Amino acid sequence: MADDEFELYDLTVVVEAIEGTCTCSMAVGDCFYLRGGKLSLPEGKDFCVYALQATLPLLPAKQRRNHPADWMETDSRVTCPDPACRLIMRIDRSGERTLRHDDVSPIAWESIGETLP
Secondary structure: OOOEEEEEEEEEEEEEEEEEOOOOOOOOOOOEEEOOEEEEEOOOOOOOHHHHHHHHHHHHOOOOOOOOOOOOOOEEEOOOOOOOOOOOEEEEEEEEEEEEEEOOOOOOOOHHOOHHH
């Protein structure tokens, strides 16, 4: 792997259970995908923005390989913030991709390469 390359996991976030009443018409099996920095949904589907926002802070860490003892490697469930809904989502690593620095940053790798350890 070149110095300017890094790996990220592709993620699939799936509704695993609904233990309450979901007012956003979510169903078990509903999902969204994260590939690199792009989020997508299956054709013709939608996803509750409140459930989505509960997952967002965790996704960059789940995209990366962490120490095996790090809780991000073992824990994968997130709940919707609506206590009446009790929707439970699971974050699955569904693939891996290699990205290059200059494809994801406006700062050229060559301009910072010499300053890195």
